[in-house]
Amino acid sequence: MTFSPEQLGQSKRDLAETLKKLRKQAGLTGDRLARRCNMSQSKISKIETGKMVPTLIDVESILQALDAPPALVDEVAELTRIANTEWNASRSSWRRGLEKRQTELAYLESEATEIQYFLPSMITGLLATPEYIRASLEHAPVDASKTVERKLKRQELLYDTSKSLTFILTEQAVKWSMVPLPAMAVQIDRLASVSLLPSVRLGVIPLGVSTLRGPLSTFTIYDARLATVETLTGRIVFRNPKDIAQHQEIFSSFKEKATFDNDARDLLHAWADSFR
Template structure:
């Protein structure tokens, strides 16, 4: 089923309104429904007020408690699945200020412990040198660039929290993408080699020619086993449905099996850095 961005924006409100309407049609108060679902009344209130995003299990419990017909249940569950997906429009983010996005990411990083990054075409900000960070913001409004760059660099402190574990998979295209001049790109690649020696960081590389199986590729990140994001040129999609998150974790594991790590990865990165310096 195709899902339009405006559907993603509206689906949470529609789901909340539909669940509230079904409860009223069943003649149940919020307290009675909460008791049937083994939930708190405040949770039911937050769900119906669209102040809390219910999980698919929450929605299934509510529908059973309401004795919803199979047809109604199927309609509500389809809407709930869409509501578990969020579209973050790049243009809207720029209007609000790129610092808001950086603060949002910092919060997600602070609350997560296990990180999986698949980087298809560029190096992520957590691994970037200052020169690379500034270049990555080159198309941002001029008045936002300095603050966004500072926040991106500040976020890198999370890499040194040994209680957190990071795995980064980078394609050769991502590592060698000429976002910055060749000399600066060589320094960026050296930085990857240095970070790969941290005990809580695994950096894997996927040289050109590595077969990753069928299907389109895109950059994505998985935080613990709870949230995943897929990045597009025009924005990002956030997935909270555990089936979507699990699918991306399984895909990541397949890519991981094909990647070079440790000494092999560092040797390949050193070759690419040397090639950049040889082209100066």
Template sequence: MEVPGPRALRPLPGVRRRVTLDPQRAGDDRQRLARALRDLRKASGLSGERLARRCNMSQSKISRIENGRALPSVVDVERVLLALSVDAATRDELLNLARVANTEFRDIRASVRRGLHHRQRELAALEGTATHMRYFLPSLVTGLLQTPEYMRAAMDMPIEPAKGDTTRAVALKLERQRVLHDPSKRFEFLLTEQAVTWRLCAPPVMALQLDRLVSLSRLPNVRIGVVPTTRDLGVGPMNTFTLYDRHLVTVETFTGQIVLRDPKDIAHHVSLFAYFSDRSLWGNESRSFLLAASREFMRPRE
């Protein structure tokens, strides 16, 4: 049985006409997407094997997608819908649903309730599986680079909803830093001048933190760059984000973290990192900048 023409498949009742981005409901959207793709395939008369051939995918991948065990990328969904010749309205609706399903929001309030140390284990797992990590840091030094004193100041925020027991989290964060010495992994940390000079701690602690950045930048698998305010930039440094290879990007906000898996979102952040990287100081220039900032923190105040 051949696939019906585009007009033969109508939008499914289980899929909303308008999809709004609500990251906390991404799990439900993932299951709705799986059911919709499975129902569309069955309505077309195609077997999973024939659909897999048309999409140039394995049959097992099609099965995992339809059962909700594998999250398809937006590109995967687009390939399936093209193979099924769905109508334009259904196509747009399911692609929007796929974008929502590929977005996850981790609420900082939930992290505090669970215990901040769980977050450190999640990060350690991401760092353990990735081989090339890129960190864009417009406001603060990130955990892998922090001294214990800076770390405690960064985690012990005096405002809600971020307040929580940080003792175990600090210990696990320090343990995570061992990954920097794994020669099979590459790290690139790009800080703005604001992140370097933002006085989160007392000046001596800030000076020690910058000295640590200089020291870590000499590791063969670690690059630390600085975006100085003197550079002409056409893009503002809006968010902290981390790229794990080309598979996942996390974006930090005041109230939580957004996890993006859509290849288009990842490619956009790769381009952003490259844009700022090309306009930054690296190597000896970066180290000279950091040492000068450290000396400024140590300069006696009147």
């Protein structure tokens, strides 16, 4: 599925207008449609006015109640997937203040029980040393001092035994030199140390391991309700169950190729030594 950031906002309006138009063409009031779909009339109203973005399950129920033809079901389903996707540009985060982004992440992490992180290119802030975090923010055209503090504060999540945190890192991500070589050795040692925490499972994929697909993007899955994908210029948020399931499938495929526990720590210690 390809789309531009502009499409994401437009798709929500298009979806609301399309569903309202289809209901009227079927000669149904909002109340009658609501009864057929086992939804409240207020929910139908919010969907048709764009105040609420329906899930794919909601839309399938509505289209079934309207006896929509299969071709139309497929078309509206695709529109629903796009409407359940958000684009957050990096420049918007800079304008709002990068620390606000950290507050949003802290909220997502507090609400989730199981979080899965796929890191193909560099180390995430949750696992990073202060020096590594500061280096990773040097490109930002704003004061990042508060953001560094917030990132370090978020690391308390690692010690929350009510959470299940799984990190998969490629060898390239571990070795990407954001800081001088001695500091990189300290950073990699930290990964080995964090892997011993009871709430954390940390795996690494060494170079040379054969995988079925390329590690294109950093992504995070929060339970089975939300997935985020990081790019150089922003972040995409997926809420559609099928998109989340696809990311879970991809994560599982990389997890099967990863090395964990003592074998992973042996690799990390060797990589850290190579930087000393």
